[in-house]
Amino acid sequence: MINKIFLLGNPNVGKSVVFSRLTGVRAMSSNYPGTTVEITKGFLVIGQNKVEVIDLPGTYSLEPTSKAEEVAVSILFDTPKDQMVIINILDSTNLERNLYLTLQLIEEGYPVVVCLNMCDETVHRGITLDSDKLESILGVPVISTCAVTGVGVKKLIQRIEEAKVNIRPKTNYQERWKEIGLIIEQAQRLTHRHHTFREILEDLSIKPFTGVLMGLGVVYASFKIVRFVGEYLINNVCDPVFNNIYQPMIERMSVILGQESFLHHILVGDLINGKIDFKQSMGLLTTAPYIEFAMVLPYVFSFYIILSILEDVGYLPRLAILLDNILHKLGLHGYAIIPVLLGFGCNIPGILSTRILESKRERFIASTLISIGVPCVALQAMIFALLGKYSGFYVAGVYLVLFVVWIVLGAILNFVLKGYSPELLIEIPPYRFPPVYVLFQKIYFRIKGFVVEAVPIVLFGVLLVNIMLYFKIFDFVSGIFSPLISGLFGLPKETIIALLIGFVRKDVAAGMLMPLGLTVKQMFIAATLLAVSFPCIATFVILLKELGLKDLIKATFLMLITGLVVGVVLNFGILR
Amino acid sequence: MKKISLLQLKPGKKAKVVEIIGGKVLENRLMGMGIYFGRDISKLGHFVLRGPVAIKVGRTTIALGHDMAKRIMVEE
Numbered sequence: 301m302i303n304k305i306f307l308l309g310n311p312n313v314g315k316s317v318v319f320s321r322l323t324g325v326r327a328m329s330s331n332y333p334g335t336t337v338e339i340t341k342g343f344l345v346i347g348q349n350k351v352e353v354i355d356l357p358g359t360y361s362l363e364p365t366s367k368a369e370e371v372a373v374s375i376l377f378d379t380p381k382d383q384m385v386i387i388n389i390l391d392s393t394n395l396e397r398n399l400y401l402t403l404q405l406i407e408e409g410y411p412v413v414v415c416l417n418m419c420d421e422t423v424h425r426g427i428t429l430d431s432d433k434l435e436s437i438l439g440v441p442v443i444s445t446c447a448v449t450g451v452g453v454k455k456l457i458q459r460i461e462e463a464k465v466n467i468r469p470k471t472n473y474q475e476r477w478k479e480i481g482l483i484i485e486q487a488q489r490l491t492h493r494h495h496t497f498r499e500i501l502e503d504l505s506i507k508p509f510t511g512v513l514m515g516l517g518v519v520y521a522s523f524k525i526v527r528f529v530g531e532y533l534i535n536n537v538c539d540p541v542f543n544n545i546y547q548p549m550i551e552r553m554s555v556i557l558g559q560e561s562f563l564h565h566i567l568v569g570d571l572i573n574g575k576i577d578f579k580q581s582m583g584l585l586t587t588a589p590y591i592e593f594a595m596v597l598p599y600v601f602s603f604y605i606i607l608s609i610l611e612d613v614g615y616l617p618r619l620a621i622l623l624d625n626i627l628h629k630l631g632l633h634g635y636a637i638i639p640v641l642l643g644f645g646c647n648i649p650g651i652l653s654t655r656i657l658e659s660k661r662e663r664f665i666a667s668t669l670i671s672i673g674v675p676c677v678a679l680q681a682m683i684f685a686l687l688g689k690y691s692g693f694y695v696a697g698v699y700l701v702l703f704v705v706w707i708v709l710g711a712i713l714n715f716v717l718k719g720y721s722p723e724l725l726i727e728i729p730p731y732r733f734p735p736v737y738v739l740f741q742k743i744y745f746r747i748k749g750f751v752v753e754a755v756p757i758v759l760f761g762v763l764l765v766n767i768m769l770y771f772k773i774f775d776f777v778s779g780i781f782s783p784l785i786s787g788l789f790g791l792p793k794e795t796i797i798a799l800l801i802g803f804v805r806k807d808v809a810a811g812m813l814m815p816l817g818l819t820v821k822q823m824f825i826a827a828t829l830l831a832v833s834f835p836c837i838a839t840f841v842i843l844l845k846e847l848g849l850k851d852l853i854k855a856t857f858l859m860l861i862t863g864l865v866v867g868v869v870l871n872f873g874i875l876r
Numbered sequence: 877m878k879k880i881s882l883l884q885l886k887p888g889k890k891a892k893v894v895e896i897i898g899g900k901v902l903e904n905r906l907m908g909m910g911i912y913f914g915r916d917i918s919k920l921g922h923f924v925l926r927g928p929v930a931i932k933v934g935r936t937t938i939a940l941g942h943d944m945a946k947r948i949m950v951e952e
Contacts, residue, residue, distance in 0.1 A: 360905075360908035360909050361904070361907075361908035363904050363905075363908070365905050393935060394934070394935045394936055396910065396934050396935070397909065397910040397933075397934060397935070397936050400907075400908060400910065401908075473904070473907040473908075473912060474912065474913065477907070477910075477912045477915075502937070503920065506920060506921055506930045506937065506939065507887075507920065507921040507930075508921055508922065508923050508924060508927070511921070511923075617939070620939070621923065621927070621928050621930065621939045622923070622927075624923070624927055624928045624939075624941060624942075625923070625925050625926050625927045625928075625942070628926075628941075633941055634928065634939070634941075722941075723940065723941030723942070723943050723944035724928050724939060724940060724941035724944070725905065725906075725909070725938070725939075725940050725941065725944060726938070726939050727909065727936055727937065727938055728930065728937040728938065728939055730937075
């Protein structure tokens with residue numbers, strides 16, 4: 301009996317979209333190879349049976365070349381063939397390359413259903429596919445689908461049980477490609493047509509001169525839009541809501557509770573000049589929601605709009621080409637830019653995504669550099685708020701320091717660690733323009749994820765801080781660290797509390813800097829230290845899972861050293 | 877016909893893959909992506925300062941690192 305359905309196919313053919321359609325479980329999908337690095341599971345009811353559906357990372361063949369592919373192939377080998385069906389998903393616009401894995405699966409005796417996905421794209425690319433012909437040649441069911449819109453998915457479900465093993469002689473790759481050539485001749489017809497504007501853009505973005513220009517343009521525009529949208533939302537939506545609607549409510553509560561009570565201290569926090577100050581009161585119902593919803597969330601929103609567009613259009617792999625030679629100096633290759641960009645949203649998906657890299661060495665370097673030198677969007681939003689009010693110069697300064705840390709630390713790691721950096725080898729997807737609702741779903745999914753995961757920790761963080769403040773536990777801790785903090789970093793001793801709280805959540809930690817009355821220089825150093833020192837605890841858990849204890853200890857050691865060096869250099873290096 | 881590496885091939889030119897220097901692992905990997913012996917490819921561009929090479933194989937655009945491109949021998 302079938303009890304497992306595996307979705308298998310080349311990278312970037314839309315497996316995760318098919319998966320979402322089959323199971324109703326939302327899986328992240330984008331237009332670049334390697335979006336799925338973990339195994340996602342869901343269920344599909346076929347007749348009387350509830351069958352497990354498993355979305356696997358993409359692979360070109362059954363011989364894995366990266367950690368993500370290894371994951372896909374090993375789980376396949378561990379399941380008895382008579383208990384599973386493989387839905388082999390193919391990109392209809394690229395039948396030839398996709399058939400390689402299909403033939404390999406059939407030769408190995410797996411029960412296969414072939415799903416020709418993205419069939420809507422064949423039309424404007426001048427491709428006509430004969431799926432009946434293909435079915436008779438391959439000897440397994442072949443169904444055309446367009447998973448983004450849902451076309452053909454029903455038929456796919458109906459025919460899953462028809463999956464069969466078709467014994468074919470085993471061949472080597474040379475013979476396999478020859479056979480594919482013959483299949484293509486029979487099942488695919490091409491009509492000639494002129495280059496479209498989109499194809500011209502596709503080519504320009506991977507040619508040296510125009511590619512670099514476009515790259516600079518895209519990065520600059522992205523940054524500007526993220527800041528513009530974020531600031532706009534803060535000034536025109538979030539701040540008015542908090543100041544005009546929420547504040548009067550809390551003020552009434554403050555009066556009822558009475559300023560001196562314990563509950564007032566926890567919920568409302570301190571009154572600043574007799575009033576509630578959302579940025580400084582540090583209460584569970586004042587500063588905590590303000591940080592999350594009025595300072596961080598607007599940027600989470602604007603960041604993920606831009607990231608999602610870049611992902612779905614398919615620009616990111618092109619950025620990888622442009623940055624390949626720089627990243628080589630750091631022991632990585634161009635594709636490492638994808639985990640890095642994801643890391644700018646949140647370090648956790650960034651570090652998980654390092655699985656698209658080939659070697660353990662690369663994954664160590666990339667994970668370490670992400671956790672040290674890539675601040676998550678929550679922390680960046682706080683840095684904008686803390687330093688942006690003085691001058692954009694200081695904000696740029698933080699990024700400059702991070703960039704220098706990246707280059708220096710990466711170069712050192714590349715020099716010290718044994719091994720070499722593998723070469724870039726990636727498929728560059730065509731540009732795609734997904735329907736707007738698909739994009740909205742994705743952004744909604746990410747923001748929901750942020751709210752569900754971040755808010756409880758933020759509340760917990762602020763609660764923890766408030767209780768410790770109330771019982772004056774911090775005085776003891778800050779006393780111990782005082783020589784280090786003020787002697788080496790030139791910061792008041794209370795800053796250590798913020799730095800330590802950074803272990804719980806970075807945005808809360810940055811928020812704790814607000815009431816301290818720091819000078820610009822101190823604020824700059826403290827904000828930079830939050831960015832370069834160790835990441836939050838959730839990231840540590842993922843690092844432990846991905847790197848193992850030994851490498852985590854190494855990485856932690858690097859984090860401490862980096863934080864120390866950066867703090868001291870900035871303190872004694874900056875004159876004003 | 878002279879055997880040259882992908883690096884030496886001029887952008888915009890077509891060529892046939894004839895040899896892959898660098899062992900079975902690399903060969904397998906490239907084969908899976910459709911770069912096999914006898915395959916026609918065309919070179920799209922080459923980034924300066926030991927940057928990657930972009931090629932078109934059938935309907936797929938592939939970018940490969942400088943040192944990998946060096947090991948793929950083609951004939952025009």
